[in-house]
Amino acid sequence: MNTSTATQRIRIFDTTLRDGEQSPGCSMTPPQKLVMARALAELGVDAIETGFPASSQSDREAMALIGAEVHEPVLAVLSRCLPGDIETSLKALEAASRPRLHLFLSTSPLHREHKLRMNKEQVLESVRTHVEMARRHIDDIEFSAEDATRTELDFLAEVVGVAIAAGATSINLPDTVGFTTPDEIREMFRHLIETVPGAKDVVFSAHCHNDLGLAVANSLAAIEGGARQVEGSINGIGERAGNCAIEEIVMALKVRNAFYGFDTSIDTRRIVPTSQLLSRLVGMPVQRNKAVVGSNAFAHESGIHQHGMLRHRGTYEIMRPQDVGWPDTQMVLGRHSGRAAVEARLRALGYWLDEDELGTVFEQFKAMCEKQRVVTDADLQSLMQDDSSGSGYRLASMTVSDAGHRASATVELSDPDGNRVTETVEGDGPVDALFSALAAATGVDLTLESYQVHSVGLGTDARGEASLSVQYEGEEYEGTGTSKDVIEASALAWLDVANRLLRQRQGTPAGGEVAAA
Numbered sequence: 478m479n480t481s482t483a484t485q486r487i488r489i490f491d492t493t494l495r496d497g498e499q500s501p502g503c504s505m506t507p508p509q510k511l512v513m514a515r516a517l518a519e520l521g522v523d524a525i526e527t528g529f530p531a532s533s534q535s536d537r538e539a540m541a542l543i544g545a546e547v548h549e550p551v552l553a554v555l556s557r558c559l560p561g562d563i564e565t566s567l568k569a570l571e572a573a574s575r576p577r578l579h580l581f582l583s584t585s586p587l588h589r590e591h592k593l594r595m596n597k598e599q600v601l602e603s604v605r606t607h608v609e610m611a612r613r614h615i616d617d618i619e620f621s622a623e624d625a626t627r628t629e630l631d632f633l634a635e636v637v638g639v640a641i642a643a644g645a646t647s648i649n650l651p652d653t654v655g656f657t658t659p660d661e662i663r664e665m666f667r668h669l670i671e672t673v674p675g676a677k678d679v680v681f682s683a684h685c686h687n688d689l690g691l692a693v694a695n696s697l698a699a700i701e702g703g704a705r706q707v708e709g710s711i712n713g714i715g716e717r718a719g720n721c722a723i724e725e726i727v728m729a730l731k732v733r734n735a736f737y738g739f740d741t742s743i744d745t746r747r748i749v750p751t752s753q754l755l756s757r758l759v760g761m762p763v764q765r766n767k768a769v770v771g772s773n774a775f776a777h778e779s780g781i782h783q784h785g786m787l788r789h790r791g792t793y794e795i796m797r798p799q800d801v802g803w804p805d806t807q808m809v810l811g812r813h814s815g816r817a818a819v820e821a822r823l824r825a826l827g828y829w830l831d832e833d834e835l836g837t838v839f840e841q842f843k844a845m846c847e848k849q850r851v852v853t854d855a856d857l858q859s860l861m862q863d864d865s866s867g868s869g870y871r872l873a874s875m876t877v878s879d880a881g882h883r884a885s886a887t888v889e890l891s892d893p894d895g896n897r898v899t900e901t902v903e904g905d906g907p908v909d910a911l912f913s914a915l916a917a918a919t920g921v922d923l924t925l926e927s928y929q930v931h932s933v934g935l936g937t938d939a940r941g942e943a944s945l946s947v948q949y950e951g952e953e954y955e956g957t958g959t960s961k962d963v964i965e966a967s968a969l970a971w972l973d974v975a976n977r978l979l980r981q982r983q984g985t986p987a988g989g990e991v992a993a994a
Contacts, residue, residue: 544572
């Protein structure tokens, strides 16, 4: 596709705080929106849609907070083609250094008949009237033809022409219900940009939903058709199946720059931290196999893949994990792993074995894989040592009770020297009491940022897996633990981080998940 050596820039319009927040369970308070807006500005997005002021007081408060602190990106708000909405939105935008009013009106036959109860002439008149009304007060106006991809192409051309003539500076053609295909949306943009008067003087934008899993593909096709702005959200959150995932569209343009010839202003090293921040704010974990930001995006367990990766990273990775904010590739050891990966990990832990020794340990490793899904550094160390000396704190026993107004937890740990340490602490709930008791026993005080538990496996073989994110001395750490009991899994996840920090203090290799003694 690239016919020029010069790279052009695609504008990134982030709607995490508006369309993304509309995803069930993802609502944010105004202070949370401010935190996210700061992160989006650091990420380098060109525009942030902060909300829909006419819909709630919360969105108006969020716009005021964000406008007072975030000055570099364009700040946009959404508005229906209604005088009251426009007035409310313009007032909210007074806080913005670079304001944009985002007007929208449905255009498809289905929406005209059942949602608007308007005919074509009434739709055209509404677009003309309200864009002109807004333009008298603000220069930067984006107009969206809602459900554009299911609108008759000749009528859509009329709508776009009226919006441009009335003063719109950006034209958004949303695939509102994720219905279109790449060929269709490419042709739609190409035709309108080539035929509508004034089209080459405005920016065309794509806003694709993911109902058929085509949001990113359709956004790329829209770029091929002439769109120069893409709208999306972090982690792809949004209505129903979500929006075009910003991290995916940005990395597609970056990795395939030689083909597309476009780039963005995004600092890609900020992608993963921004994704993880959003996940914590809304309490929605990212699926492990999610492109770019999922925990498995740069993880390899297959022996064939691991062997290739050890020889040359490019065999199975098309981008570096560090370029999107991950610390490194993960070689996950499990039943699909081969000798080369196990040997490489043992060497990283300081163990150099001859062929016979490696063969013995590899057999023990395979036997361990039949009992558990993942083999961690701590597991490998246990294979190499006759006892647990130096391997950190291990959970010997625990009791958690939640009677009355305060919960209580008692933990007994085996310390690195083999001594027993027991602490009993009360807390606001069983988990708070448990983590406080572990902190007292180990002397490691962690600030909990997020905490999740879920089931791994089916039936009687199912195990609880706990994952948490904590702050320690200004740095963020993550830990995981698995057990038949979710409370024990939570304790193991906490000890996973604590033992790693203790080993770092001692200058020894950082291990992984700890096991119950």
